[in-house]
Amino acid sequence: MLEKPVAESPWWRSLSNPRLLGTRLSSNVELLINFIVVVATIVFILSQGSGFGIRIAQLFAIFAILAVSLNLVIGYTGLLSLAHVAFFGVGAYSVAILTTDAAYEQVPGHIPHFGLSFFTALFVGMAITGVVALFVGGVLSRFRDDIFVLVSVGFAVISHRIFLFWQPVTRGPFGIHAIAKPEVGGMVIDSRLEFLFLTLAFLVIVFLISWLIVRSSFGRVLMAIREDEQAIEVFGYKARYFKLTIWVISAMMAALAGGITASEQTFIDPQSFVLLESILLVTIVILGGLGTLWGSLLGALVFVLLNEGMRFVPFLPGELIGQARLAILGIVIVLLMLFRPQGLVGRFKL
Amino acid sequence: MSNQALLELEEVTVRYGGVVALDSVSLGLGEGEIVALMGPNGAGKSTVLKAVFGLAPVVSGTISWRQAVLDVAAHQVVKLGVAFVPQGRRVFTQLTITENLEMGCLYLKDKEEKKRRLHETMELFPVLYEKRQEKASAMSGGEQQMLAIGRGLMADPKALLLDEPTLGLAPIIVKEMLEKIVEIKEKRNTSILVVEHNIRSILDVASRVYVLDKGRVAHDGSPDSVQQSDILTKVFLGAVE
16 A cells, blocks of 8 residues: 655766756756756866865865764754754864873873873763763753753853863863874874775764664654654653754764864864854754755865865955955855755755 | 543642642543533643643642553553644644654554554545655645544554644534544544534534533533533633532
C-alpha cells in the first residue's frame, strides 16, 4: 500500500548532457545556486593560486563543521542559539592547554602542564565540552523563544570573559602559543595540505553523523519539536531530553572544529571567540538554509568566498577593504533575506 | 457509571496558581463509550483531558486507569493505551502525512506492527493515503484534523481523548468528523472522551454527557436527559441555581 514515489532522475545525470543541464538550471533555482557557487569557487581558486586555495578550503572546512552542527540545533530543532562560539572556544582552549608546555610563557603563577598528544587532547576536549554543554543546556532548557536567544548570548559573553580573565589556565589576553600538531603513526601533520586533508576527513565524519541523525526517527522528533514542542509531549516524548541530546552532540562537534583550529593556527587568544563569531555562524546557517545540511556546506563556502574574496575587490582602496568587509557582508545578508528568506537552498524561514 | 470503567476521575481538583480550574470533579469513561464533555468557556473541559496526561497540576483526588491509580508522566500514559488529540489540530506542518502519523508511535520498534497501524489508519481516513507524501501544510483544516486524530490512533489506544475536534470546521465537515468518531468507536471498540461545542451534533452520537460549569460537574446523564432538562440553557446563558 505504501509504495515509494517515483524518484526524479538525479541531477548529476544532466552533467553529461549540456542541453539537459541548461534546461535544468533555468528551471531550478537551487541547482542554479549550487552551480554558481561551485563555479565561483573554482574560478576564484584558479585565479589566486593553489596556496590560497588551500587556505580557503581550510577555512571552509572549519566553518562547515560549525555550520552543520549549528544547523542541527537551529534548523532542525528550532533552538536559535548564539552560544555556539562558546563550545568552539572550549574545544580550542582544551586542546591548547592540554598539549602545550607552558614553562616559557610570561604569565605569573603556576601553570598546569599536561603535555598530551593532539588526538588525546582533542577527545578529552570534546568530552569536557560535552559536560559544559550539558550544564549550559540544562539551564537553557528552562527558556524558550526570545528569552532562549538572550540567555544563549549570555553564555557566549561569559565564555569569552572566562577565556580573557582566567589567566592561570587560559593565559588571558596573551593567548597560548606553540600548540601541538597532530601526529599520525609517527608522522607529524604540519604542512597546510596535510592539515586540510585531516580537517576534510573530520568534516566528512561530522556530515555523515549529522545526516544519520536527521534521517533517523530521532531526527524526526527534533523536527517535530521545532514545529510544536507541546504537541510532541502528548505522544509520549520528553522534548527536553531530545533537545539536550542534540545540544550536546552539536556542542561536541563545535569543540572538534575548535581543537583542529587551535592546532592548525598553533596560536589562539580570546579575540577569536567573541559573540560576533556566533552571529556569523548563525548567518551562515540561515544563508545556506535552515534544516538542510547541504545548505550549511554551501553557506560556509559562500561566506568564506565573500569574506576572503573581498580582499581582492579592485575598486576599493586597500586601507578601506579591511573595514568594509563586514559591512559588505551585512549588505549581502540583508539583500538575501529580502529576496530569498529561506536561504540559498533552504525549505523554510526562521 | 458503568462497572467496567476504563478511565475514572475521582474528586479531582486542579489549581493554576490561585485559580481553581477543576473543583472535585468526578467522572468516568466506560468501555466502548462515547462520552461528551460540554460547558461554556473556562468550565474546565480541556483541563480534564490535560489532567489525565499529567499536563495540569492536580492538587487532590485520584485519576485511575483500569482501576489502578494513574500518576505517571505523559509519555507513559500513551503506552498504557490513552491517546490525546489536543485542541487546534497541532500537526507538524513541515513533515509529510506519513511522517506525522509515525510520530504517533515512534516508540514502537516492531516495523510490521507500525505498517499495520499505518494501513489501518489510512483505511479509516482515505484522504491521508491519497496525500501521504505531501506536507501537512498542504492540507485543509478538516484534513489536518483527520491527520491529528489519525496520529492519535497510531498509538493503538483503548481510550481516545479529543479536544474540540470540530473547532473551526465547515458544518458539512463537522458532520463527517462525527461520523468518523462513531466509526472509530464501532470498528476499533475505542472509548472516546470528547470535548465538544457543537451541542446538537454531539448529543446524537454520545452515550453519556457531562455538563461542566465553573470547574464542577453540573449535570451527568444520557443525551436525552440533557435535552429534556434546561441545564444547557442555564450554564450557557446564566448561572446555575
